[in-house]
Amino acid sequence: MTYSPANYPERVLVTKIGFDGHDRGSRVVAAYLRDAGMEVIYTPPWQDIRAVVNLAIQEDVDVIGVSSLATDHLIIPDLLAELRAADVTHVRVIVGGIIPQNERPDLLQAGVSAIFNPGATSEEIVASVRALAAEARAVRDTEEEAM
Amino acid sequence: MSDERAAATDDLSRTVASWQTQYAKEIGQDRTVINRSGIEIRPLYTPLDWSESRYDEDLGVPGAAPFTRGIYSTMHRGRTWTQRQLIGLGTPEDYNARVTMLLQQGASAISLLPCNSGFRGIDCDESPVALLGTCGTVINTTDHMDTALKGVEIDRISTAMNDPTPFTLFAFLLGVAKRRGIPFDKITGTANQSDYISHYVANHMFYRLSQPGARRVFVDHVKFCRAHVPNWNPVSVVGQHMQQAGATPAETMGLTLSTAIQYAEDCIDAGMDPDHVLRRFTYFFDISISFFEEVAKFRAGRRIWARIARDRLGAKDPRAWRFKFHGQTSGVDLTQQQPLNNIARVTAQAIAGIFGGLQSMHTDGFDEALACPTEESARIAVATQNILREEAHLCDVIDPLAGSYYVETLTNEMEEKILDVMQIIEDAGGMYAAADQGIVQRMLGRSALEYQNRIESGAEKIVGVNCYQSEVEEREVPTYRPDRAAMEAQVAAFRAFKAGRDQARIRAVIDDLARAANGSQNVYERVVEAADAGATHGEIIACLRRELGFGHPQMVA
Numbered sequence: 001m002t003y004s005p006a007n008y009p010e011r012v013l014v015t016k017i018g019f020d021g022h023d024r025g026s027r028v029v030a031a032y033l034r035d036a037g038m039e040v041i042y043t044p045p046w047q048d049i050r051a052v053v054n055l056a057i058q059e060d061v062d063v064i065g066v067s068s069l070a071t072d073h074l075i076i077p078d079l080l081a082e083l084r085a086a087d088v089t090h091v092r093v094i095v096g097g098i099i100p101q102n103e104r105p106d107l108l109q110a111g112v113s114a115i116f117n118p119g120a121t122s123e124e125i126v127a128s129v130r131a132l133a134a135e136a137r138a139v140r141d142t143e144e145e146a147m
Numbered sequence: 148m149s150d151e152r153a154a155a156t157d158d159l160s161r162t163v164a165s166w167q168t169q170y171a172k173e174i175g176q177d178r179t180v181i182n183r184s185g186i187e188i189r190p191l192y193t194p195l196d197w198s199e200s201r202y203d204e205d206l207g208v209p210g211a212a213p214f215t216r217g218i219y220s221t222m223h224r225g226r227t228w229t230q231r232q233l234i235g236l237g238t239p240e241d242y243n244a245r246v247t248m249l250l251q252q253g254a255s256a257i258s259l260l261p262c263n264s265g266f267r268g269i270d271c272d273e274s275p276v277a278l279l280g281t282c283g284t285v286i287n288t289t290d291h292m293d294t295a296l297k298g299v300e301i302d303r304i305s306t307a308m309n310d311p312t313p314f315t316l317f318a319f320l321l322g323v324a325k326r327r328g329i330p331f332d333k334i335t336g337t338a339n340q341s342d343y344i345s346h347y348v349a350n351h352m353f354y355r356l357s358q359p360g361a362r363r364v365f366v367d368h369v370k371f372c373r374a375h376v377p378n379w380n381p382v383s384v385v386g387q388h389m390q391q392a393g394a395t396p397a398e399t400m401g402l403t404l405s406t407a408i409q410y411a412e413d414c415i416d417a418g419m420d421p422d423h424v425l426r427r428f429t430y431f432f433d434i435s436i437s438f439f440e441e442v443a444k445f446r447a448g449r450r451i452w453a454r455i456a457r458d459r460l461g462a463k464d465p466r467a468w469r470f471k472f473h474g475q476t477s478g479v480d481l482t483q484q485q486p487l488n489n490i491a492r493v494t495a496q497a498i499a500g501i502f503g504g505l506q507s508m509h510t511d512g513f514d515e516a517l518a519c520p521t522e523e524s525a526r527i528a529v530a531t532q533n534i535l536r537e538e539a540h541l542c543d544v545i546d547p548l549a550g551s552y553y554v555e556t557l558t559n560e561m562e563e564k565i566l567d568v569m570q571i572i573e574d575a576g577g578m579y580a581a582a583d584q585g586i587v588q589r590m591l592g593r594s595a596l597e598y599q600n601r602i603e604s605g606a607e608k609i610v611g612v613n614c615y616q617s618e619v620e621e622r623e624v625p626t627y628r629p630d631r632a633a634m635e636a637q638v639a640a641f642r643a644f645k646a647g648r649d650q651a652r653i654r655a656v657i658d659d660l661a662r663a664a665n666g667s668q669n670v671y672e673r674v675v676e677a678a679d680a681g682a683t684h685g686e687i688i689a690c691l692r693r694e695l696g697f698g699h700p701q702m703v704a
Contacts, residue, residue, distance in 0.1 A: 019263035021351025071281035100626040119612040
């Protein structure tokens with residue numbers, strides 16, 4: 001079966017890992033994704049990386065959006081490593097927030113699919129999540145067929 | 148009205164009407180301008196909007212109720228605002244180097260922001276090293292505080308601790324005072340993060356103590372300070388958290404005043420005298436770039452508080468009616484794009500704060516939308532204040548915007564909006580109850596989304612973001628990150644310190660703390676005792692979380 005937003009809306013986990021509690025950005029983005037018709041799973045800040053991975057599996061999400069205001073992006077590579085360790089290869093990870101220019105390459109290299117800085121529009125974010133969710137489902141379908 | 152005055156008003160009405168006709172003809176399709184608080188801004192204000200007829204009741208003179216024009220008779224002409232930069236980075240040694248530099252540059256007070264791991268309620272040895280000191284200084288013990296404040300004369304310079312309940316940083320500061328033989332009554336400054344309600348509803352940066360637990364420690368801490376550290380301000384109500392989380396300026400002031408009422412009534416219910424306790428109330432605000440709106444917000448807030456302190460809370464001493472506040476230029480308005488433009492933004496924000504009558508100020512570094520300020524940007528931020536004071540002569544005249552038809556009308560309109568917000572909170576049973584019911588969280592969420600929609604629609608323009616975008620490659624701003632090796636050494640030294648303590652003594656002071664939490668004695672006295680004995684931040688928090696409950700902010704859709 002092919003998935004489309006019509007029979008199965010994109011599922012996105014919007015979360016914050018690490019120590020920072022400022023959630024204005026993640027709340028606004030979650031609202032935009034919801035209004036675009038997606039199913040949003042929203043967590044409070046300070047999630048443990050392992051808890052995020054478990055939640056992503058249990059909730060069968062296509063995309064994880066991590067918001068970072070105060071340097072928590074520095075541990076996002078650990079999240080990607082934990083996803084790989086749990087054999088979750090199809091879920092796409094995007095990051096939004098304050099990511100200094102010189103620290104972007106590390107995140108992209110670690111496997112982050114997209115980075116949104118302040119100034120990104122809701123349209124850009126929604127379009128990116130939609131495309132990445134389709135990609136995630138395609139990868140998952142291929143993996144399931146191979147099994 | 149006398150016949151003469153009525154005739155003058157008629158004349159004025161006719162003159163204004165003729166301008167109105169001319170204006171409509173020349174402007175064609177006029178823009179609708181609505182400020183962030185939702186007040187429609189007209190193109191011209193005249194004596195028809197505001198006249199001096201209520202001057203005495205609404206404005207008066209600086210230093211006298213209702214303090215609209217300032218809380219001191221001399222204001223900035225007499226004593227300039229305190230230049231208090233928020234500082235928090237790296238190890239205690241890194242903090243000490245930065246604070247020493249800023250004091251040499253003209254900062255006249257200091258503040259300390261702990262590492263985010265501290266806000267999570269844990270010590271550095273439980274945290275990923277990658278996150279330590281990136282945003283705040285690692286301060287887990289009295290030793291750390293001693294190092295951070297080496298050479299800083301804490302008996303002469305006021306300190307602000309960004310220190311939620313149960314105020315461990317303050318306990319470490321008192322430990323340092325004790326070591327240096329400084330009597331506690333020489334310690335001045337402010338518990339900047341005592342506003343626990345704002346942590347639950349807005350910024351969530353707290354030591355994760357439960358809300359009822361925080362309420363208990365808050366009151367004990369105020370009592371402790373009254374008895375032992377009388378020149379410390381144990382209460383700071385943080386409107387900044389509300390505005391950063393999305394509240395409009397009017398909502399921010401309304402929520403802040405409602406919170407202050409809650410804290411004041413909690414203290415009065417606990418037997419404290421409003422004339423004592425209210426003199427130690429302070430406020431902490433964001434200064435956004437919505438210039439006149441911010442000036443009006445502060446002027447209206449001061450006036451409302453004076454009336455509440457006197458009429459509702461029963462303070463008789465006019466000094467207890469003063470609305471003392473620290474202003475921080477808002478990071479929300481700063482942009483990652485074309486970052487040097489932020490120097491201009493901070494300048495405009497700072498002027499709004501000065502004209503708003505603040506007592507102390509932090510100006511953001513231009514790179515503060517990206518990371519902790521570097522030494523260069525921190526220096527420019529302090530210089531901005533010096534330039535405004537020395538070169539632009541902003542301190543020569545007190546409340547210079549008073550009497551402006553626009554500013555006075557806006558002050559009145561903001562006052563109405565603020566009172567509306569306070570009524571919503573009052574109807575919910577006060578701020579503690581309103582936070583419990585999610586009313587505040589929903590208000591913040593709705594306003595944050597509305598503001599973002601205004602940016603997306605172009606109603607709110609931001610240079611370099613949704614207009615005047617740069618074609619050229621962005622200048623790369625160096626971002627501050629602490630030295631990894633130094634941080635690892637810091638963690639190793641901390642582990643060694645913990646292992647080398649008198650463990651029986653630590654267990655005993657933590658047991659005492661637990662007993663106080665479960666009994667009726669002052670729990671904050673035991674926090675100070677535990678810190679002095681060498682207990683760490685994480686140990687004190689863990690004990691109180693066990694006894695008084697773990698704190699989760701309430702999430703509301």
